[in-house]
Amino acid sequence: MTTATETAEPPVPGRKMLSRTARERRSGLTLSLPAIVILLVFFIVPLYFVVRFSLGIDRFARTEAAAELTGELASFSLELWRDFLGHGVELEILGMATIGLPLAAVGVAAVALVLGAVGGGRLGRHGGFVSMGCFALLLAPFFTIPWGNHLLRVAQLSSEGDFLRLFFKSVTMATTSSVLAVAIAFPIAYTLAYGVRGSKYTWLLIVIAPFLTSYLLRIFAWKVILGDQGVVNTALFGIGLRDPEHPLSFLIYSQFTVILVLLYAWVPFIVLPMFIALQAIDRKLLEAATDLGASRLQGLRKVTLPLAAPGIVAAFLFVFIPSIGEYITPSLVGGTQGYMFGQAIAQQFVGGTLNWQTGSVLSIFLLAVVLFLTLATSKFLRQGGGTVA
Amino acid sequence: MSDVFLSRSGRRALLGFFGAFLIFLYAPTLVLVMFSLNDSAVAGFPFVGATLRWYSAAVHEPEVRKALLASIEVGLATAFLATGVALGVSYALARRRFPGRSVVSALALLPLVVPTVVMGVSLLVLFRPNGPVIPIPLSLWAVLIGHVVVALPFCILILMPRIASIDRRLEEAAEDLGASWWQTFRLVVLPLIGPAVVSSLLVGFVTSVDEVVIASFLVGDQVTLPVYLYSGLRFAERTMMLVPVASVMIVASFVLVVAADLVRRAGDRRLGAA
Known part of the structure; x- marks a missing residue:
């Protein structure tokens, strides 16, 4: 580098400082250059071309005749975006009333609710309620309780558009498994922080280690266990509870299984941000609450939970964001019932229904949703994100 | 002594839940792992008896060997390339x-949130065989590029946090004594972050060896091990051959994870002493 000449320079304070800043700038950029080049060429540029595909500027077919065959757009057009997003949405509440809504209204409402949930806390005394209310309204149409072959739900979004409906379904599955994952991980984090004896960090490693082992193989294990000829079913045959001709088929290839396996895959990971949030709580606050006559339950509700809330939200997002675009889990254990949006994208590029332009529209939409969520919630993600490394 | 966080019975209930969770x-x-040892054509009950025949079948399957080798090659290359590039930018x-520092930092972390399918x-x-933007054939090279980005x-x-946690005065002292930037980096910074470099290499390797989505889009004729496992799952008759491979990989990655953590703890101690 150029540093040898710099150090040989006479020690005039002002000049040295100036040259030092200039040198810093230059070497900062030089050192970052390989990363910048790799990320631009192999990360940003490819996404740019996906955008071009989604707008019909580029296409898979090389000739007009081939394009006719693949049914691709030949020039710039928003047609595919209209095909995807130009549908009404039906909101069904408690399985009774159905309200038809334009998609734009649903989108605006979703964005407003996300921003409300994130920023509501700043609205003074009742900010916490605004925030929680927005969060609850966001979850309501998507949270379901898996019940065998069925899903119990408060409200449901549906649409005439196939891909849009699939997107709602994927969000539903991701939401459900995220909520359940948080519900399981919180007591685990609580136990790690306050319940276990001995080295907390060794226990933490025991909980997290599975997450760091192969994701594919842990799902593979579930497929072996839940399959029609799998461990659970053959055990049931063995003790005569089930006839080999009629295995419990909902064990695999259902939404239930996808939700279960996603939950299984992510729970160990999200214990971490919640554990850290709980660890950071000052014991004296709880002692003060107890001294003032609060029961442990009140202490949990009024002190611990509010203080741990950012960690809990971060945990939810850590499961939710990767789950919406999930591909491996539904492909292995989802079957047709558990089919998800990420699979639809792959299918357009390499599967039976080859249409790169439609696939690009779906990809960019998914990317936009994920980026919006990440940016809107970045304060939570950063709080929990320090834990990722 | 009563605990403000947990009553005795609450603690017992939580520990019970914790045990069930584990x-x-x-x-x-x-x-x-247990059923990989089962002497049966399906991975299920009844447990007929222990055998290593599925392991030996897997070892003698040339496809498995080639895929394993391909994964190790791509994994090692990913580990060194990603760590090298990351050292500079970190x-x-x-x-x-x-x-543009904040832009670079945002850009560098962005691949974390982009769904792997989209990537x-x-x-x-970018690499499409008919009319590629960049003429790299779909092959292990293409997979390598994807894995470096991930x-x-x-x-x-x-x-980055390791480098940031080094006492700046150590570098300044080296520079004042006439060391060039490269000498300072090699003789002062690198030894102090050595354990972090090792865990970065491990994480790069593990990320690549486990990655299946991007690889499945970009592999050419030679598949990687995860892609082999993933595509093999569609054929019931091949499943039993995959189970031992999967078992070995899970156990091996578990050992790697624990090793990486031990290395990291050693690194914490070293930095604490520095």
Whole structure:
């Protein structure tokens, strides 16, 4: 580098400082250059071309005749975006009333609710309620309780558009498994922080280690266990509870299984941000609450939970964001019932229904949703994100 | 002494839940390993008897060997490339003020949130055989590029905080004594972050060896091990051959994870002493 000449320079304070800043700038950029080049060429540029595909500027077919065959757009057009997003949405509440809504209204409402949930806390005394209310309204149409072959739900979004409906379904599955994952991980984090004896960090490693082992193989294990000829079913045959001709088929290839396996895959990971949030709580606050006559339950509700809330939200997002675009889990254990949006994208590029332009529209939409969520919630993600490394 | 966080019975209930959770967490893997030893054509009951025949079948399957070799090659290359690139940018982000610093840091972490399916198809668009933007054939090279992009943020997240936590005065002392930037980096910084570099290499390797989505879009004729496992699952008659491979990989990655953590703790101690 150029540093040898710099150090040989006479020690005039002002000049040295100036040259030092200039040198810093230059070497900062030089050192970052390989990363910048790799990320631009192999990360940003490819996404740019996906955008071009989604707008019909580029296409898979090389000739007009081939394009006719693949049914691709030949020039710039928003047609595919209209095909995807130009549908009404039906909101069904408690399985009774159905309200038809334009998609734009649903989108605006979703964005407003996300921003409300994130920023509501700043609205003074009742900010916490605004925030929680927005969060609850966001979850309501998507949270379901898996019940065998069925899903119990408060409200449901549906649409005439196939891909849009699939997107709602994927969000539903991701939401459900995220909520359940948080519900399981919180007591685990609580136990790690306050319940276990001995080295907390060794226990933490025991909980997290599975997450760091192969994701594919842990799902593979579930497929072996839940399959029609799998461990659970053959055990049931063995003790005569089930006839080999009629295995419990909902064990695999259902939404239930996808939700279960996603939950299984992510729970160990999200214990971490919640554990850290709980660890950071000052014991004296709880002692003060107890001294003032609060029961442990009140202490949990009024002190611990509010203080741990950012960690809990971060945990939810850590499961939710990767789950919406999930591909491996539904492909292995989802079957047709558990089919998800990420699979639809792959299918357009390499599967039976080859249409790169439609696939690009779906990809960019998914990317936009994920980026919006990440940016809107970045304060939570950063709080929990320090834990990722 | 009463505890403000937990009553005695509450603690007992939570520990019970914790125990059940650990079983839920580890049972699938243990079951997989157990049935990889079952002398039966399906991975299920009844447990006929222990055998290593599926292991020997897997070892003697040339496809498995080739896929394993391909994965190790791509994994090693990913580990070194991603760690090398990450070292540069991590040092710059931790120690230098330069224009566009925040943009670089955002860009470097962005691949963390982009769904892998989207990343896979976007690289497929870039390398597409009919009219590629960049003429790299769909092959292990293409997979390597995808994996470097995916592994990069993880390596940076490991290396950057380590570099930032080094006492700046050590570097300044070296520079005042006439060391060039490279000498300072090699003789002062690198030894101090050595354990972090090792964990970055490990994470890069593991990320690549485990990655299946991007790889499945970009592999040519030679598949990687995860892609082999993933595509093999569609054929029931091949499943039993995959189970031992999967078992070995899970156990091996578990050992790697624990080793990486031990190395990291050693690194914490070293930095604490520095």
